[in-house]
Amino acid sequence: MAMERECKLIFRDDTLAPKIFEILSTTSTIGGYNNKGKREWVIEDVYFDTPDLTLERLNCVCRVRKIGKKRYLEFKRRIVDAGYKACYERNRFPINTPLWSQIPIIRERLGKFVDLGDKEIEHVLTVRTNRTEIFWEASFSPSGFLMHLDEVHYTLPTSDVIDTQFEVELKEPPDSVNVDVFREILLNLFGLIPIRRSKLSRCSRLLRRIRGLTAGVPQKVILDMDPGVDDALAILLAMNSPEIEVLAITTVAGNIDAESSARNTRIIMDFLRTQPGKHFSIPIIAQGCAPETSRQDATDVHGPDGLGGISLEWGEPRTPMAERNAVELIGELLTEHPKEVTIIATGPLTNIAQCIRRCPDAMRQVKELVVMGGVFFESGNRTQAAEFNIHADPKSAKVVLEFCRGLETDEIIPLTFVGLDVTRQVRLRREWVHALGDKGNPVALFVRRFAAHYMDFYRKNEGLNGCYLHDPLAVGYVIDPTLCEMERYHVEIETQGEITNGMTIADYRPTQI
Template identity: 40%
Template sequence: MKPDWFQRNPDRRMFLKVTTGSAIAAMVHGPSRAFGAPYGLPQATASHRAEVTTAAKVIIDTDPGVDDAFALMLAMRSPELNVMAVTAVAGNLPLEITLPNALRMVEICDRTDIPVAAGASAPLIRQQVTASYAHGENGLGGVTLPPPKITAVKEHAAELICRIVLEHPGEVTLIGLGPLTNLALALRSEPGLAKAIKSIVLMGGSLSGGNVTPAAEFNFYVDPEAASIVFNSGVPITMVGLDVTRKVELTEPYIRQLEAGTNKPSRAAAGIARAIMATYRGHGEKGGPTLHDPLAVSALIRPDILTFESYRVQIETNGLITAGESVGWKRAPIRYAAAFENSPRVTPSEEAFTANTKVAVDVRPDSFFRLLVDRITGNKQDNG
């Protein structure tokens, strides 16, 4: 049975308005009540179930987006991953664009057994910011793909995340590829969720400067409060940020390899890649588009592609010019700003050091692109 407010206000935008208040209040007062009982999920085919019994269980939260589309195709075409659900969030584009794009990717990969859910249509408490300048007005570089034939499940993304994780405690990794609004809503709605999540792997943040402001990477800039909730959740986090994703620019030889493929994912990926490269050239860019999100997915498929170091990461939410900045401490002490003279201090000036995040600090770009292209095209030569 759904909570009374959900039955009265089934629209997802109203859902967000109601749950946002409890999510933000929970930052101070603790987690809110859980969502009601969920709807059923489509079931995987018997052959697919046999293939993925030993694969890592993942839920992908995403805002497609060019690089998100590549990430979804990589994940769904990798036997190492059992994609249990895809959840859409507003980010690169509004939800009315990111949700159909997620559905399109599921169809292109012939994985309609995977449930897709609509999530937050806006950040927790901030005005929406999008990035059509980088992804095109349709999120796919301007490439027109047929409307999806399948539809999203009735559950909100946060409900779906909660249910699947609690049905498989300690087994499910959440992959966050957009603003972390859906993950924050799920964490604050269900008190036991954090302990039941195996880990969170996300594309976001940077320890070396942002790409929207000098301080903040796009996903954390869009919803810094959500990012803060996730990093303070106690769930083990792997952060694949701009420190490494800036090193994986898509180049002409890789586009030609995609164009040589004959399956549906190859054709879709090649068309998107060619279109977004043309956009970059039209803007006077000499380099190629950066494939941030599939690099984060690769961390679960081929961990050797990336080098990680342990940090304590916190997210700045108050700064006028630094909101969304991800700040990493590598060792003690964790020191904060000095108190103002003659003012009582609300927070401690120092804390003991405890690492909460594995941060990607280096990458093997050639190995990454070999994996990505071979998985999308169907070649089986992505070793090394």
């Protein structure tokens, strides 16, 4: 049995990967580290799991790895995460006979590694990696480390290629500090994204969907939103995801006023109802509150109506509105489904704070709160210090934060902030939308219409020919929590600062006095 630590980095835009690979493999020196040579080869990994992917859920891997003419049976288990690194326990055995005759032996040995009961295993995926390995040696010490530049192709047992990804992998020798330093150099030079997820886990949701394993009992959610282009994208994602059941969409003033937010929500529902071959259970839509203190909206970003101007030509939406307001509806649904409903809030937290004030007992029945809001280690987008949603109503955000802490009742409510620190890493490029639209995809054509102004704003201001997926990532996190790596902090929200109003502070001091 061997222990290994590795650091993985992926790309914000995979189209840049080949050029960055070329730079890394041909550059002789980077930041005091010398390129001592490279070698290239192909690795073929045949993954085995139970039909319901039990091993994947347990963070375990059973695979047969082929390098050249040699084959190895490997069992890997992620046992701990050390900062940005993943730590694995690995067992390896040579295989000399044909692969498929080895399945009974694989199952027998696997039983000593992890308990699967009476479940059988089968071939679920083949991962073919075109690898360039480079040894980097520090000019200031004799030690070094390996870097892998991997082009990864995922293939089903039917030989259908379902995905291609790129990653940079740094293999850490014992007691090495070089990987830490080199990782920071790569992050600063190329803007790569550090992750801990393995090649297999990054494909797991797609694999589950292909194998029909996403049905189950969907999670009940309430979307509290201020549509808004990225809110609209989040609604499209939520309504097309079998993993969640949208009970209601409540609207709040933020990107635009609450009434326009409700109208935009109804327009999106009108569009979904026209999609052939799909049946959507239309959620209840209820209009909510405006913050007590007037703040600047985001029509400069999202367009005059919040949807790039398309609502001005839409006419009166046909999707009905609830007679009760957002706060009443949220309280009613939480009482009806105690500890079953997750609220995904992608606008200012005005409605949620009002619900806490008016019906706190109902709010204590929420399963979890997931908030697209805040920025903790980077710059804001409404001010240097603050993210838009929190800045729009910081007092309500503070009410929600303190309520979830349970200071008065000792009952803690899970609260997760999906902030700009992670949402800026997820981007939708204009050419992807246009490519799908050119093929006649109706959703892409709809997105192309309402997102044009939004994407123009980012192209003009940041040189990004596309947009960030702020609100869709909050929905995506509820659908698949492995999309993000959650870290726990004590958080405070500034409500009185002249310049820092709406700032979210995560206390990450190693020593707190």
